[in-house]
Structure formats: C-alpha cells, structure tokens
Amino acid sequence: MITETPGRSVVEFIKVTKVYPPDVVALQEVSLSIMRGEMLFLTGRSGAGKTTMLKLMCNIEAPTNGVVEVVGRNLSRVRPAGIQKMRQKIGVAYQDFRLLPKRTTLENIAMAMEVTYQSRQTIRHRVEELLEILGIADKRDRLAGKLSRGEQQRVALARAAANRPPLLLADEPTGNLDAKATEQVATLFNTLNAEGSTIVVATHDESLYRGTNHRVLRLVHGTLIEPAAEKLVDETAPALAYEVMPVTLPEPEETDDIELAGEPDEVFDLDFALDDTAAAGSEEEAP
Amino acid sequence: MKKVAAMILRQAGRNYRQTWGTQLMTLMTVVLSVLLFSFFFLVYMNMLRASDRLGNDIRLIVYLNSEPVPELRPQLERKIREFGEVEKIVFVSRQQAYQRLSKQLGNDRDVLADLGSDFLPPSIEVFPQKTLNNLTRIEEFARYLRTLPGAAKVQYGNAWLQRFSYFTNLLQLIVLMSGTLLILSMTFIVSYTIRLTVIARQEELEILRLLGASSFYVRGPLLIEGILQGLFGSGLGMTALYLLYQSIVQKFSGPGILSLFEFHFFSPMMVAIIIGVSVLLCTGGAIFSIRKFLRI
Ligand SMILES: Nc1ncnc2c1ncn2[C@@H]1O[C@H](COP(=O)(O)OP(=O)(O)O)[C@@H](O)[C@H]1O
C-alpha cells in the first residue's frame, strides 16, 4: 500500500521521526500513504503518537526527520502563505477542541467559514445542518464554555467539517460521547467521505472502527503497525453501519467539493492549490 | 471583494465590541490631541497673516531738525536706499505734517488754531519692503537712519512690534511642541490600543491561524481600527475646533482688537492635510503594533 503511486495520495509520511525536546520520541521512522477518498483509523494507546501524526499532517508540528507531504508538497518547504491556504482545506477537530468559550456554538463553527469568506446565509445554513446531524441543534446559541464536554467535542467536529474539507483530521472525536452521539459522528464521517473527503481519525474508541472495512492502523510507541492479518473485527460486538450512506445533505452552493467525489484527480489538486514557490523555514511552533 | 470587505468590517466591529472602553479612550485622546494642536496652529497661522499685513503698514519716520533744502533730498534718498530693502521714501514738510494732522482731527481742528502751522517737525517717511519683516533688521535700519545728517529722532512701532514678534515666536514654539505631542500621543495611544486588542484576542487569533485565516484577514481589521481612529478622531477634533472658532468669532465680531486680525479658519486644503496626517499617524501606530505583537 505504501508503494502506491504518489500522485494519488493525499498524505505521505516518508520515514518520519518526531522527537519532542529533550528526548521524547513520539514517532519513529513512520512511513504511510493515505489515499484520496480514504477513511483511515489511527489507533493505539494513549501516548502512542496519534496526535503527533495528525499535528504533522497539518503542520502544527514539524518532523525531526523524514518528510511529510500533503498532496505531493513537502510541508517543510511550503511558505507560510501556502500553509495558511492549505489549512483552509484541512478540517481539524482537535483533541482539546480549541473552541472560544465566550462565543456561541454558531459563532465558533462560523469562524471556519468566515476565514474563507462565505456568505452569512451559507454559513448559517451549513451550521444548522451540521448541528442537526450531530444532535446538538438546540445548542446553537449557547456559549461554548457552557456546553458539556461531549457537546463541545461535537462543536469542534462541526467546525472541522464546516467547509467540507478535502481532508478531515479528527483527534479522539468520540472521547466524551455516548453510543448515540458516537453513531451521529460516524454518520457525519460517512457522509463527508461519500462526498469525497479523505478522513483520518485518531481514536482508541474501538466502537468507531469495529467492523469497518476501512483501513485501521495501529501505533505502538511511535511505530506504525499495519495489521493486515490482524483480525480487528469482533463478530460478537454490535457494529456500526459503515456502508456508504445516502447523502442527506442538500446541494452546497460551491460545487468544487461535490465534484471531488466524481472526478477526483485534477479537482483535488486544484482544490489544494498551494503556493508552489518552495521556501524553507515555514515551520510554526506548536500551540 | 464585497464579501471580503464585509468580513473585515465585521471583524473590526467584533474587536470594537470587545475593547470599546479602551477604544473610546483612544478616540478621545486623538480628538484632544488634534484639537490642541490645531488650535495653536490656527492662532499661529492667523498671527502670521496679521504680521504679514502689519508688515505692509510698517514705516520708519525720521524726524529732522530742519527742513531739508531741495538739493539735499536726492542725497538723503540715496543714503537711505543704500541700506537696501526700501520700497518708498516720502518727504513730509512742516506744512504737510500740519495739514495731515488737521485732517485727522476733523472737527476738532480748532485746537490747532493757536499753534500756528509750523510747530510740527519735518520728517522723512521710509517704507521698507515687505521682506524687511524681521524685528532685528528693522532695529538695525532705525539705527542706520539715525546717522543721517539732520536726523533728530527715528520712530517706529517699537514696543508694539517687539511684543508682537515675541508672541509669534512663542506661538511657533507652542505649535511645534503641540505638534510633537500630537505625533507622540497618536502613535503611542493607537499602537497601545491595538496591542490591547491583540492581547484580548490572543486565543481567537491563534484559532484563526489554525483555521487558515490569511494574514490579511487577521491584520485587516486591526489596520482598519487604526485608520478609523485617525479619521474619526481628527474629524471630531476639527469639528470641535470649528465650533470653538465660530463662537469666538461671534463673541468678538465688530470693532475691537480681533477685527484687526480678521481671524480666519483653516482652508479646506489645510483641514484635509491635518486629517490626512492624523490618519497616517494612527495607521503607523497600528502597523507598529501589528508588526510587533502579532505573530501570524
Ligand atoms: N509538546 C510535547 N512536548 C513533549 N512531549 C510531547 C509533546 N506532545 C506529545 N508528547 C509526547 O509524545 C508522545 C506521543 O504523544 P501523542 O502524539 O499526544 O500521543 P497520543 O495522541 O497517541 O496519545 C507522548 O509520550 C507524549 O507525552
């Protein structure tokens, strides 16, 4: 799988090692290709390096060694302006949510769409749609700081999904959710994935990936294990439905993301148009 | 483009709501700075205009011991012109002086009846060119005139001119000082407020960065904030000055000391310049803070 043609991969890790100062080795020579339109689960115990991998994908952290490529671009050679454009195309649901507690649910989610200059109606429409899917429609005007952790988690997910990003990264998206909410999150992922988004989910919540036919990778102490033979499916446990669900979302105004599903190649690259002029030193410090 | 502008303005509005207290204080500071400076500047400008017109009226009168014989006149004239910067020279005989005086007295000319027509000394009136507007030069000229043969006394608006010149110099200093104050207060206060805004929104700016907001998206509103402060601050300051000017003019209209000055407001051009410079200063302050405190 790793040897697939690089043109089709969205994320490429080439012998990536990440060492946090002074000497915490979070990832060790990790190589990985994530294909366009794929839904991938990164599993592993707490501290295995899942979050680190996601941070490397969106350039919050830079690799100590090796190369991280997103749509063929070496991130450490993309200029800040290019990183900024790229981030608009990558939806990230952070493990610690990163919401503004003094803003409402609506405002928090809207932020992601405002930076891409979407109209108010588009934003409102999309936010309501997402809240509906995630079962927190009644929390629209509640301050984020007053929400429960489970609700905050879903707001973070909604914000990540707001722009129908070509690449969605979700870090422990169901950590605080009950079974019903977990299922709603799974629905959201499936819908986006059906629309063409590539989705990477870091989780240790087995119920999310149990019985799935999507790729499940396991990290053990910073080393990637691809359990091709490993049987993760527990036949006895109730499985979440992971077949492609019918798209319940109405047609979005902007058509580019929808086109992703049908005619991926050029559109995707176009969609991800980065600043081509390579310049080193675009690393940004961790938050 | 419209969308972008709307979004930037919405952001600016958000900033304002978050830090309106400080922003209001800033606005007031800008208004007061502009008012203070432009008030002194206005007085100074009018003072300059007045001294310009006074310069037209300046003449030095050389009183002579005796009526100069006609042959002596060209010689005197030549000597006076040697000093340079002389516009006009008028010889006034005893007779002419008497006639002038009686004309000035009008109906009261009876008082002159007993005095006879030759009690006034003859004189030479020297009108310097406009370029001779500096007090020390005038004094020099007066000293020079005193050395003329037959000169008894040289007179000019000595004490008055001195005070006027002193006052103009003082005003010049005040204008310079208030101008400096204006520059400092504007750039400092605006950069300070922007800094507060940046700090107050640190968390939000960090999230915006993660969401891929362009640097324009983040900086635009802050820049607008500075520009608006300069624009509204100086606009309000000028309005306040105009109202002040109006009330002063109304109070002192009619004959009186101020009618001598013929107080004028700034020309529209000057108003535009003051507002423009204020906007530039505030924008400069904003840019300084954005550069220094915003790491995006
Ligand atoms: N900023 C950091 N500085 C130092 N060590 C870190 C930092 N972030 C993560 N680590 C360490 O790196 C390892 C991997 O962390 P992480 O990627 O968060 O794992 P996971 O998300 O799988 O729980 C852990 O040992 C963690 O303590």
Ligand SMILES: [Mg+2]
């Ligand atoms: Mg983690």
